[in-house]
Amino acid sequence: MTLDHARRLDAADPLASFRTRFLLPEGLTYLDGNSLGPLTISGRDALAAATERWSRRLIGGWNEDWIAMASRVAARLAPLLGALEEEVLIGSDTSTNLFRLAHAAAEIAPDRTDIVTDDLNFPSDRYVLEGIAKGLGRRVQVVRSTDGIHADEGAIMGEITDRTSFVCLSMVAYRTGYLYDVPTITDHAHRHGALVLWDLSHAAGVVPIHLDAWKVDLAVGCTYKYLNGGPGAPAYLYVRRDLQGRLRNPVQGWFGHADPFSMVEDYAPSPGVRRFSSGTPPILSLAPVDGGVQPTVEAGVARVREKSVALTIAFVEEVERILVSLGFSIQSPCDPARRGSHVSLGHPYALAVSRCLVAERAVVPDFRPPNVLRFGFAPLYNRFEDMVRAIEQTAEVVRTGAYEPYLAARPFVP
Amino acid sequence: MTLDHARRLDAADPLASFRTRFLLPEGLTYLDGNSLGPLTISGRDALAAATERWSRRLIGGWNEDWIAMASRVAARLAPLLGALEEEVLIGSDTSTNLFRLAHAAAEIAPDRTDIVTDDLNFPSDRYVLEGIAKGLGRRVQVVRSTDGIHADEGAIMGEITDRTSFVCLSMVAYRTGYLYDVPTITDHAHRHGALVLWDLSHAAGVVPIHLDAWKVDLAVGCTYKYLNGGPGAPAYLYVRRDLQGRLRNPVQGWFGHADPFSMVEDYAPSPGVRRFSSGTPPILSLAPVDGGVQPTVEAGVARVREKSVALTIAFVEEVERILVSLGFSIQSPCDPARRGSHVSLGHPYALAVSRCLVAERAVVPDFRPPNVLRFGFAPLYNRFEDMVRAIEQTAEVVRTGAYEPYLAARPFVP
Numbered sequence: 001m002t003l004d005h006a007r008r009l010d011a012a013d014p015l016a017s018f019r020t021r022f023l024l025p026e027g028l029t030y031l032d033g034n035s036l037g038p039l040t041i042s043g044r045d046a047l048a049a050a051t052e053r054w055s056r057r058l059i060g061g062w063n064e065d066w067i068a069m070a071s072r073v074a075a076r077l078a079p080l081l082g083a084l085e086e087e088v089l090i091g092s093d094t095s096t097n098l099f100r101l102a103h104a105a106a107e108i109a110p111d112r113t114d115i116v117t118d119d120l121n122f123p124s125d126r127y128v129l130e131g132i133a134k135g136l137g138r139r140v141q142v143v144r145s146t147d148g149i150h151a152d153e154g155a156i157m158g159e160i161t162d163r164t165s166f167v168c169l170s171m172v173a174y175r176t177g178y179l180y181d182v183p184t185i186t187d188h189a190h191r192h193g194a195l196v197l198w199d200l201s202h203a204a205g206v207v208p209i210h211l212d213a214w215k216v217d218l219a220v221g222c223t224y225k226y227l228n229g230g231p232g233a234p235a236y237l238y239v240r241r242d243l244q245g246r247l248r249n250p251v252q253g254w255f256g257h258a259d260p261f262s263m264v265e266d267y268a269p270s271p272g273v274r275r276f277s278s279g280t281p282p283i284l285s286l287a288p289v290d291g292g293v294q295p296t297v298e299a300g301v302a303r304v305r306e307k308s309v310a311l312t313i314a315f316v317e318e319v320e321r322i323l324v325s326l327g328f329s330i331q332s333p334c335d336p337a338r339r340g341s342h343v344s345l346g347h348p349y350a351l352a353v354s355r356c357l358v359a360e361r362a363v364v365p366d367f368r369p370p371n372v373l374r375f376g377f378a379p380l381y382n383r384f385e386d387m388v389r390a391i392e393q394t395a396e397v398v399r400t401g402a403y404e405p406y407l408a409a410r411p412f413v414p
Numbered sequence: 415m416t417l418d419h420a421r422r423l424d425a426a427d428p429l430a431s432f433r434t435r436f437l438l439p440e441g442l443t444y445l446d447g448n449s450l451g452p453l454t455i456s457g458r459d460a461l462a463a464a465t466e467r468w469s470r471r472l473i474g475g476w477n478e479d480w481i482a483m484a485s486r487v488a489a490r491l492a493p494l495l496g497a498l499e500e501e502v503l504i505g506s507d508t509s510t511n512l513f514r515l516a517h518a519a520a521e522i523a524p525d526r527t528d529i530v531t532d533d534l535n536f537p538s539d540r541y542v543l544e545g546i547a548k549g550l551g552r553r554v555q556v557v558r559s560t561d562g563i564h565a566d567e568g569a570i571m572g573e574i575t576d577r578t579s580f581v582c583l584s585m586v587a588y589r590t591g592y593l594y595d596v597p598t599i600t601d602h603a604h605r606h607g608a609l610v611l612w613d614l615s616h617a618a619g620v621v622p623i624h625l626d627a628w629k630v631d632l633a634v635g636c637t638y639k640y641l642n643g644g645p646g647a648p649a650y651l652y653v654r655r656d657l658q659g660r661l662r663n664p665v666q667g668w669f670g671h672a673d674p675f676s677m678v679e680d681y682a683p684s685p686g687v688r689r690f691s692s693g694t695p696p697i698l699s700l701a702p703v704d705g706g707v708q709p710t711v712e713a714g715v716a717r718v719r720e721k722s723v724a725l726t727i728a729f730v731e732e733v734e735r736i737l738v739s740l741g742f743s744i745q746s747p748c749d750p751a752r753r754g755s756h757v758s759l760g761h762p763y764a765l766a767v768s769r770c771l772v773a774e775r776a777v778v779p780d781f782r783p784p785n786v787l788r789f790g791f792a793p794l795y796n797r798f799e800d801m802v803r804a805i806e807q808t809a810e811v812v813r814t815g816a817y818e819p820y821l822a823a824r825p826f827v828p
Contacts, residue, residue, distance in 0.1 A: 023469040032473045039469040047698065051461060054645060055437040055453040059446045059778065066645055093693025095667035096510060107549070119679070124668035124693070127681040131666030135521070142679075224694070231468060231480055231697035250664075252545030253509035254538035263783055265533070265556075267541040279507025279538070280638070283645035284461065285696035364473065369677055 001314055003392075006384035015307055018380040021295045022228070029363040029386045029393070034202060034342045034376030037228030042291030047230075050287040066283045073290045074236065077227075080293065080301060081200065081219065082210035083238050089273045090223070090289065091255070091281045094201060094235040097220040098128045098168075100276050101237055104247035105166040105195045105218060106136050112165035112194070118143040120151050120173035125199055129168060138165065149176045149331055150338070157188045164194035166218070171209070172202035172340030175368055177332040179207060179340050183214040190215065195243075201225060205296045206308050206341035206379070211238055218243070226341065226378055228292030233285050239273050253278030295380050307379035308341040311387055315343050315375065318391040326398045331372055342376040344368070352406035353397055360402060361393040415728055417806075420798035429721055432794040435709045436642070443777040443800045443807075448616060448756045448790030451642030456705030461644075464701040480697045487704045488650065490711060491641075495614065495633065496624035497652050503687045504637070504703065505669070505695040508615060508649040511634040512542045512582075514690050515651055518661035519580040519609045519632060520550050526579035526608070532557040534565050534587035539613055543582060552579065563590045563745055564752070571602045578608035580632070585623070586616035586754030589782055591746040593621060593754050597628040604629065609657075615639060619710045620722050620755035620793070625652055632657075640755065640792055642706030647699050653687050667692030709794050721793035722755040725801055729757050729789060732805040740812045745786055756790040758782070766820035767811055774816060775807040 010016060022038045024030060030038065053061040074088040081088060092100075106115065115129050119142055126140070133140045143156045151173065160167060167189045172179050186196045197218040203209060205226030211219055219238040223229030239247060249269065254260050255277035258268040269275035296304060313336050319328060323345065331344040347353055354367040365375045375390060397403050424430060436452045438444060444452065467475040488502040495502060506514075520529065529543050533556055540556070547554045557570045565587065574581060581603045586593050600610045611632040617623060619640030625633055633652035637643030653661060663683065668674050669691035672682040683689035710718060727750055733742060737759065745758040761767055768781040779789045789804060811817050 025470055025472075028472075030472055036468075036473045036476075038472055039465065044465065044469070047465060050645075051453065051458065054450075055458070056439055058439075058442075058444055058452060059450045059780065060772070061645060062450075092506070092510065093667070093696075095669075095693035096506065096665055099665045099667075099692070103549075122668075123677045123679060126679065127666040127668060127671065128692075130681050131662075131664055134662070135517075135664050222694075231464075231475060232694040232700070233698075234696065235693070248545075248548070250545055250549050251510055251513045252541040253507070253513075254536075254541060255509075257541065261783075263537045265537060265540065267544050278513070278542075279509035279649070280636070280646040282507075282648065282696040282699035284647075284702070285699040286646070288698070358474070366473065369675075 001318055001388055003385065003388050006388040009384040013307065015299055015303060015379060018295050018299055022381045024381060027362055029389045031375045031377065031382065031386060031390055032364045032366045033378030033382070034225050034374065035366050036224055036231060037226060037292060037378065038381065039230070039288065040228050040291050040295060042294045043228065043230065043288030046287040046291040047284065050283055069283060069286055070281050073286060076290060076293050076297060077236055080204055080209065080296060081238060082212055084212065084241065086272055087241055088236055088238050089276050090236045090286065091234050091277055094220055094222045095124055095128050097235050097237040098125055098199065099132065100249050100251055101197055101218045101220060101239065102129060102132050102166065102168060103250045105197060106132055106138055107248060108246060109165050112163055113138055114164045115140045116143065116156065116159045116164055116167045118145065118151055118156055118169060120145050120176060120178060121168065121170050122174050122199065125168060125170065149178065150333055151178050151180060153181060153185060157185060160189050160192050160194055162192055164189065164192055166195040166197050168197040170199040170202060172207060174202050175372060176344055177340045177342045179338050182216065186214050186216055202340055205301065206304055208301050208305055216240065223289045223292065227289070227296065229289035230285060230292065233289050234282060237276055239276065244273055244275065245271060249276045249278070251278040255279060299380055304379045308377055309336045311377040311379060311382065311384065312336060312339055312341065312343050314384065315387050319345060322391055322395050326395060341378070342374050345373045346371055347373060349403055349407065351409055352403040353394065355406035355409045356397045356403040357393060361397060363390050363393045365390065415732060415802055417799060417802050420802040423798040427721065429713055429717060429793055432709050432713055436795045438795060441776055443803045445789045445791065445796065445800060445804055446778045446780045447792030447796070448639050448788065449780050450638055450645060451640060451706060451792065452795065453644065453702065454642050454705050454709060456708050457642065457644065457702030460701040460705040461698065464697055483697060483700055484695050487700060490704060490707050491650055494618055494623065494707070494710060494715060495652060496626055498626065498655065500686055501655055502650055502652050503690050504650045504700065505648050505691055508634055508636045509538055509542050511649050511651040512539055512613065513546065514663050514665055515611055515632045515634060515653065516543060516546050516580065516582060517664045519611060520546055520552055521662060522660060523579050526577055527552055528578045529554045530557065530570065530573045530578055530581045532559065532565055532570055532583060534559050534590060534592060535582065535584050536588050536613065539582060539584065563592065564747055565592050565594055567595060567599060571599060574603050574606050574608055576606055578603070578606055580609040580611050582611040584613040584616060586621060588616050589786060590758055591754045591756045593752050596630065600628050600630055616754055619715065620718055622715050622719055630654065637703045637706065641703065641710065643703035644699060644706065647703050648696060651690055653690065658687055658689065659685060663690045665692040669693060713794060718793045722791055723750045725791040725793060725796065725798065726750060726753055726755065726757050728798065729801050733759060736805055736809050740809060755792070756788050759787045760785055761787060763817055763821065765823055766817040767808065769820035769823045770811045770817040771807055775811065777804050777807045779804065
């Protein structure tokens with residue numbers, strides 16, 4: 001694809017105008033929205049309003065606005081997850097949210113000793129599961145991918161038995177972009193009486209999600225990737241309505257109390273999803289999430305997905321045409337129906353190439369150890385032009401040996 | 415005390431210039447810094463810098479600044495707690511931090527079944543302890559205050575036995591302002607082999623704290639009160655250095671990993687206090703904490719405490735002279751050595767009086783159910799003039815019946 005061809009596609013793109021909603025530096029080809037989405041204009045304004053409110057209204061800010069902020073954001077987020085507003089909670093980080101839900105799931109079935117996950121799941125999610133297994137005397141079963149790219153969904157389902165407490169997987173694998181068949185695995189787990197807990201961090205905002213229709217039990221996810229919430233922005237969690245009353249939040253905090261402002265002596269959990277709240281939410285980090293989610297809600301995930309698929313298909317074609325002969329291998333599923341919105345490329349000098357692209361070429365992919373470059377496509381601001389530029393610059397950096405000065409670089413990526 | 419007298423005291427106050435570091439609305443008498451401290455100029459600038467960095471540098475912000483932000487804030491905070499930098503961690507909310515430390519403390523002594531606390535502790539802390547007791551099969555013993563104002567420290571120490579796992583108390587009681595004898599209770603607990611966990615939320619920044627010298631094991635606290643970190647700003651935790659390697663964080667997250675960026679499969683906890691981290695810290699909420707703490711560090715807690723004691727002594731004298739005859743009772747210790755930096759007053763119409771003061775008199779105390787008004791004195795921006803104005807306006811609101819339209823108000827305070 002030439003730059004001209006890419007620009008014609010961009011000119012015809014029905015989502016093109018959404019790019020103006022983001023504060024992106026001039027000339028930057030940013031393909032790391034799957035790690036940290038950009039600041040939106042609406043997010044910037046929401047943050048400014050919260051800061052101004054703090055300075056002018058002080059404690060009064062809580063009653064005026066902040067106490068309702070988390071539920072306002074949850075209400076905006078819910079349709080992106082295919083969930084009801086009263087099934088979504090926002091606050092805390094993804095690991096802590098995962099801990100709370102996974103601990104609750106393990107606790108209600110003390111005779112079910114096994115937790116099933118796989119090696120494509122986030123290491124961070126696996127750390128949380130290991131911790132719960134250690135605390136409660138459970139066992140984590142890690143199903144291996146056969147090729148390191150595709151999940152072995154058959155093997156995962158084969159591991160699910162009447163001893164399985166719950167299955168915890170990432171809907172889109174952070175490293176390879178593999179997109180799971182959520183309803184089939186969910187159904188299968190339910191037939192064995194197990195619960196499912198999906199991490200949606202790399203899926204929400206770019207892949208259609210129908211938690212209610214799929215009868216998913218539990219889910220978590222972060223808001224700082226395709227949802228543009230900001231660095232370390234509060235994460236969300238989902239608990240299916242009919243499950244809420246049965247699950248216990250191990251971190252019994254006052255924001256999860258049935259009547260938090262009564263400050264009574266004894267804990268009584270909120271009957272709804274709010275029981276999974278613990279402490280006071282971080283307002284300044286929460287404020288831009290509402291604004292960050294807004295463009296995606298307006299565009300609609302179906303349209304976002306359509307453009308995402310077109311972008312990753314074109315990217316994979318260009319990789320095959322230009323980059324494979326330069327030592328790159330595709331580390332993501334080739335079938336777009338099995339792929340999220342990022343594409344991973346293996347290269348022996350992936351770290352040095354990524355450093356050179358960022359430092360000298362104004363192209364920002366990200367690096368995942370040991371040797372993977374991830375190119376994330378966020379269709380509300382990434383254009384076909386960005387895709388072509390990334391291919392061109394990556395090819396040039398390798399062809400010219402421009403990456404060589406970066407070979408001694410140490411990885412350091414959050 | 416007349417307004418003139420107060421103004422003379424303010425003019426002679428060596429801390430007077432610190433008031434210019436805070437963004438306080440003109441004409442407001444803000445005596446609720448024990449609930450939410452004001453925005454500082456340095457905090458505002460730090461937040462603006464983080465936001466600007468997000469928009470200009472995107473993911474690059476992590477390596478440039480954000481990854482080190484939590485330890486930078488911890489280093490600034492440590493001297494205010496009498497702790498080493500490597501004993502303090504910042505991130506998450508107070509309830510979640512308390513959960514992590516209390517769970518760890520309970521877990522290392524499975525044969526010690528009892529957790530000792532008292533009824534002056536935050537209800538929110540007690541909810542957390544109850545949750546841990548339920549999960550791990552422990553028992554929470556709640557020692558009662560005899561007069562509802564002073565802690566019964568003798569009774570607390572009497573409850574500590576060889577079956578005590580840990581003692582959890584608030585160094586300054588949120589409702590009455592009672593200031594505990596931390597070293598004596600800590601010593602006593604240690605003689606029985608129990609640990610201590612102090613909540614410093616109402617103490618840090620206004621009361622001298624010497625965690626290391628007192629041999630305190632564990633502590634937590636929030637940063638949004640006298641430390642001016644902002645609404646829902648991240649909380650801190652403290653683990654004494656020699657204990658760190660023995661305690662397990664139940665929420666095993668990637669930020670607590672020995673090598674978080676290696677993303678290896680297995681969890682290996684950081685050898686130090688960082689093992690108590692879990693997920694990604696909320697950068698925009700963290701940024702203003704550094705600036706918020708700064709004025710207190712510069713002033714020095716000893717000088718802050720001196721002025722705090724002078725303010726609360728003068729306030730109590732004025733209450734006795736003017737407000738007691740209007741139906742107010744002092745619900746805080748009269749001995750300043752046993753009092754933190756706020757004074758609580760009981761009144762049958764406390765809620766209506768507080769609403770009227772806020773809505774009509776530009777005086778902001780806070781209300782705690784069922785009938786308590788709290789007046790918090792933050793010596794870096796509160797003046798003797800504020801104290802006199804609060805007394806005058808409170809007296810007038812009661813004398814004139816101006817509070818009556820607010821009698822139907824419902825409490826709603828975070």
